[in-house]
Amino acid sequence: MKEKEEQKEYSYKHPHPAVTTDCVIFCFDGKELNVLLVQRGVEPFKGAWAFPGGFLHMDETANQCALRELKEETNLSPEHLEQFHTFTDVDRDPRERVITIAYFALVKKREVIGGDDATVAKWFKMNEIPRLAFDHDFIFRKALTALKEKIHFEPIGFELLDEEFSMPDLQRLYEAILDVKFDRRNFQKKMIQMDILEESPSNEKNVNKTGRSKNKKWRFIPQKYEDMKRQKAFRLEF
Amino acid sequence: MKEKEEQKEYSYKHPHPAVTTDCVIFCFDGKELNVLLVQRGVEPFKGAWAFPGGFLHMDETANQCALRELKEETNLSPEHLEQFHTFTDVDRDPRERVITIAYFALVKKREVIGGDDATVAKWFKMNEIPRLAFDHDFIFRKALTALKEKIHFEPIGFELLDEEFSMPDLQRLYEAILDVKFDRRNFQKKMIQMDILEESPSNEKNVNKTGRSKNKKWRFIPQKYEDMKRQKAFRLEF
DNA sequence: TCAAAAGTGTTCGCTATACACCCATGG
DNA sequence: CCATGGGTGTATAGCGAACACTTTTGA
Numbered sequence: 003m004k005e006k007e008e009q010k011e012y013s014y015k016h017p018h019p020a021v022t023t024d025c026v027i028f029c030f031d032g033k034e035l036n037v038l039l040v041q042r043g044v045e046p047f048k049g050a051w052a053f054p055g056g057f058l059h060m061d062e063t064a065n066q067c068a069l070r071e072l073k074e075e076t077n078l079s080p081e082h083l084e085q086f087h088t089f090t091d092v093d094r095d096p097r098e099r100v101i102t103i104a105y106f107a108l109v110k111k112r113e114v115i116g117g118d119d120a121t122v123a124k125w126f127k128m129n130e131i132p133r134l135a136f137d138h139d140f141i142f143r144k145a146l147t148a149l150k151e152k153i154h155f156e157p158i159g160f161e162l163l164d165e166e167f168s169m170p171d172l173q174r175l176y177e178a179i180l181d182v183k184f185d186r187r188n189f190q191k192k193m194i195q196m197d198i199l200e201e202s203p204s205n206e207k208n209v210n211k212t213g214r215s216k217n218k219k220w221r222f223i224p225q226k227y228e229d230m231k232r233q234k235a236f237r238l239e240f
Numbered sequence: 241m242k243e244k245e246e247q248k249e250y251s252y253k254h255p256h257p258a259v260t261t262d263c264v265i266f267c268f269d270g271k272e273l274n275v276l277l278v279q280r281g282v283e284p285f286k287g288a289w290a291f292p293g294g295f296l297h298m299d300e301t302a303n304q305c306a307l308r309e310l311k312e313e314t315n316l317s318p319e320h321l322e323q324f325h326t327f328t329d330v331d332r333d334p335r336e337r338v339i340t341i342a343y344f345a346l347v348k349k350r351e352v353i354g355g356d357d358a359t360v361a362k363w364f365k366m367n368e369i370p371r372l373a374f375d376h377d378f379i380f381r382k383a384l385t386a387l388k389e390k391i392h393f394e395p396i397g398f399e400l401l402d403e404e405f406s407m408p409d410l411q412r413l414y415e416a417i418l419d420v421k422f423d424r425r426n427f428q429k430k431m432i433q434m435d436i437l438e439e440s441p442s443n444e445k446n447v448n449k450t451g452r453s454k455n456k457k458w459r460f461i462p463q464k465y466e467d468m469k470r471q472k473a474f475r476l477e478f
Numbered sequence: 479t480c481a482a483a484a485g486t487g488t489t490c491g492c493t494a495t496a497c498a499c500c501c502a503t504g505g
Numbered sequence: 506c507c508a509t510g511g512g513t514g515t516a517t518a519g520c521g522a523a524c525a526c527t528t529t530t531g532a
Contacts, residue, residue, distance in 0.1 A: 426522065
């Protein structure tokens, strides 16, 4: 045993597990959900795909760690990371005892992604996701569940869309996330009466002879959402 | 520095945080929610009240750790522990870097509680909770929020009641947890039409001349809940 | 004896749901 | 030209919300 090469500088009276964060990042390509994966460059699971993440530093919170690793490995900086579960199975990492604090986030369309060093990062459509490293398959299933639950209570879906979007865009997004089909007219009615959207000014220019708009765009107004939330609970159900 | 006295036997190449679990345990005394606290016997925060919990062993999951500590410190063994958040503030423990995985659970009425060794454990009414050790005040607020959210989707409230309970009992429970007031008749109607309850056989014996029952009791039927859940989502809203 | 709790049904208004037509776009 | 997608309105049924009277219990 060459102890010199593997210097163990940090000692504790009791054993400590290693702690990592992992991020499940979703985007929407207009048709379906996509998920961001990075390809592992080192053992274990070298070559396999996994969620971006890494070890917690002693001077950062888990949230900061997740943001840092995400920036390093994929150049993404989501506005809002949501911690959804901590995974602690004893054997989930073959190297040593590692627990991981998992986050999910939604990012607009397909912002730039690029590895820092040799990291390869890539978007995967939901039905093209390969077998993942470690217990990341399990983490992914939990993330999907957490996302579905969350979107019932918070209008986080808008983080996936451009500032201006059409009602069918929004509907496709919700249908992709919740894996259901809605009636167009009822979906629109519900969205409008929630009073968190605003018509785009450009709609006025696109009125045809019969008085109907074409290619109608909407905007999500966070302030309106805050106002609405104070009165009644947000509840997105169909 | 007397290194001998403080033997550091576990060494790592990179620094590792310590990992603990903490449990926020709720019970219902028929009128309001209560929370289980233990009094700390050692520094830091010696004498202060905190949630039962302790350090994660290397051969157990966080869930097992939470159950073990709970059993040791309070002699409780809840059927279902719900992990709701992991707290990672850098300075949340003055001794060293410690992150804690927090759980909440609901237990029936006032089952036995007793410390293992010198641990003092005690139920506190919601409005009589003292300042807590560490960041446990913060953890508590998060636990309450998590409980309220959870009870909208899962009929976990029944874990707090005896096998047989009256409708007013159940209503008081929900009112205590959600901090709202319901109309008796609408509450009962909603509960009944969810089709997860069953009348107690003893109700038949308690019918008076006018044909009404008195002291009517109900039971929660998990199987009915499973059946119902397959058809439509459980949604407890008023 | 009296006040508070508990058992029981009905009405109304809103909203979720189902549904049809016309126009625009692009292949 | 035709198929697909998108813009718009109405009718109905079911559920949530408001509400009153009587009996029982216990102070």
